[in-house]
Amino acid sequence: MSSRRLAWFFTGLTALTYLLVVFGAVVRTKGAGLACPDWPLCFGQLVPAMDFGVILEWGHRALAGIVSLGLLTGIVATWRNKAALQAVRGLLVAAVVVLAVQIVLGGLTVLHLLAFWTVSSHLVVGNAFALTLGLIAARLWGLVRPERPRAPTTAAARLTIHVTAVALFAQLVLGGLVSSQFAGLVCPQWPACAGDQWFPTFSGLMGLHIAHRLTAYALVVGFALSALTTWGQDSLGAKARIAFGLVLAQVALGVANVLFHLPVEVTAGHSAGAALLILTTGLMLHDLYGRPLSPPVASTMQPSPERA
Incomplete structure (x- = not known):
């Protein structure tokens, strides 16, 4: 994948992650954080019976899964572009680490019944992940635009x-x-x-x-x-x-x-x-x-x- 296409890809992934952060806020304000009372499944199922609360919480998890797959795809594509890899290698490592922490915090938020420290940490780390992706996109755009x-x-x-x-x-x-x-x-x-x-x-x-x-x-x-x-x-x-x-x-x-x-x-x-x-x-x-x-x-x- 060319550096320009990678820049567009990570820009889109940043936008999708931003929507994920906003979606998480909607889940929280609607009181749907425990609509799926277990983790990583929901009522012991991959795709549970749906009501409004479950749609919000399960949808949030599904979107998080799409973002995770998007990051994996971006890493594989970047690995094949030496110039892009050299420019964003450190940020990609940071994104993987932050995402792993965020996934763990998401599980703990459910398992600890929305304890304040898990909810707050989940919010902070989610924003950190979106920012990391935004910085990757900015660095890649710096490669393709004339200095x-x-x-x-x-x-x-x-x-x-x-x-x-x-x-x-x-x-x-x-x-x-x-x-x-x-x-x-x-x-x-x-x-x-x-x-x-x-x-x-x-x-x-x-x-x-x-x-x-x-x-x-x-x-x-x-x-x-x-x-x-x-x-x-x-x-x-x-x-x-x-x-x-x-x-x-x-x-x-x-x-x-x-x-x-x-x-x-x-x-x-x-x-x-x-x-x-x-x-x-x-x-x-x-x-x-x-x-x-x-x-x-x-x-x-x-x-x-x-x-x-």
Whole structure:
């Protein structure tokens, strides 16, 4: 398979995995996570009798199986393309490891009856797998597209994007914990939490919810600064602006979740937006690492001749 076809293949597989992550959010919000009470079979059968809950949970497993076969197909095809294999070998190994961990976590989530640590870990690792596939696709597209000179970036942009990416990972973990511990409505108001108190406590489930809110506000600032510090840096700046728009949408969906008491559509949309933001941020980091660092302004200035 040519490098171009491989790039398209992994782009499609990334999109399919993104849908799998969103599908998982729908399963969770519909309360169908235990519609198949055993694993890896469902009611002891490969294809069980269907009702709505079983369709969701079994469908999620079936789609996960398709994605797994897709990765295996992609690995075999890449193995026959030396240039592509050299470019993505490490990422392919990472994808296999992450997928194996995700499969185990999926089984543990059922066998441990939706324990919060399994649900949260399953969410985090699922997003990590989608991101890994996205990076493979980006690396392959770099092989087939002519290399263009990229505008240099700045130390401020690098620092801002890295700090924001770390905060985003923390927010993903916090969001998983809020969801898996049913803490989404412990603060039933916005912007306050309890009456006229914005931060009544930082302990327990309320503290977890407040930490999730505060990190969201910090991410708005972080992505705004990322967009500003990368302004004029062609594709990097474009990705940063997209990420800023996505984080604003995420905050709006989070507020809607509270004000409308966790409607399924909004909750699933919030998970979908988070997955898209993580993918965008990962691609932004990939773009960042391919750029030279512009020298400090002072070092580019020529010393003025001394006056007689």
